[in-house]
Amino acid sequence: MDTLEAMTIFLRVVERGSFSAVARELGLSQPTISKQIGALENRLGGRLFARSTRNLSLTDEGQRYYEHCRQILAAVDHAEHSFQTGQERVAGPLRIASSGSFGRIQIAPRLHGFLQQHPDVTIDLQLSDENVDLVSEGIDVAVRIGELKDSGLIARPIGLTRRRVFAAPSYLEQHGVPATPDDLSDHNCLVFNQLEQSDHWRFEHSGQSRTIQVQGNVRSNNSEAIRQMVLSGLGLSLSPSWLFREDVQAGRVLALLDEYTPSSLPIHAVFPADRRQSARVRAFIDYLRDAFALDDDVCLG
The missing domain is CATH 3.40.190.290 (D-Maltodextrin-Binding Protein; domain 2)
Incomplete structure (x- = not known):
């Protein structure tokens, strides 16, 4: 068993609240996800989840392990970034959130160009006029318009909307x-x-x-x-x-x-502070910022 891989899957199951959702996200079968969690529990010698037919909740030991996993994986990601210095391959799933209108008019038409540059990325675009919880919904990056509230998210300005x-x-x-x-x-x-x-x-x-x-x-x-x-x-x-x-x-x-x-409204790309800013997230943010610089209605600040 690859312990770091199992810990990553465990984190995603906690954040998504579903084995099947993580299986779809990672392109794996649900039995594969269950097997990874079972192997991790066997290694630890105890239950991580208190399973029931209706929901999936952490045991007390699972909650403590989850907090440790977040810290460990964040440290691993930081070490990899320090070593790779931006040379990571742009590939894998990218889950994006945006408001409905902005996503439909300003993001969706630009996905074709982005995927032409990065054909090994797969995108899940989630549109809602409510600010969704990035961690619980498994969002890698969200595009938000207007002044940001202090939410503990990392924010990168990418433009202004006139x-x-x-x-x-x-x-x-x-x-x-x-x-x-x-x-x-x-x-x-x-x-x-x-x-x-x-x-x-x-x-x-x-x-x-x-x-x-x-x-x-x-x-x-x-x-x-x-x-x-x-x-x-x-x-x-x-x-x-x-x-x-x-x-x-x-x-x-x-x-x-x-x-x-x-007054114009700022546009930010935001992502969780404790989640790795992967190469595909960085590439997507840079792509949007460059595209907005050429748009008369959405410009750089």
């Missing part, structure tokens, strides 16, 4: 066109509430910063829903430029107040 105020022609015909940010108080502002102070919109103009508190009759945690509401003529929104790029080109919406620059 924003603009958008509205449909039908809405503007009925309610008029705002000439300055102050005019927004007279409009129905649709709020994406996944951001801090989501109803406070900040603009820059002639070196001056101004924050406007907006109001509206709908808010949502999904940017695609905000887009659909804007298209329907319900109100206007402060949204990422990339979200409405095709709509502006087609004339379905108009960008407003362009002489007043809304």
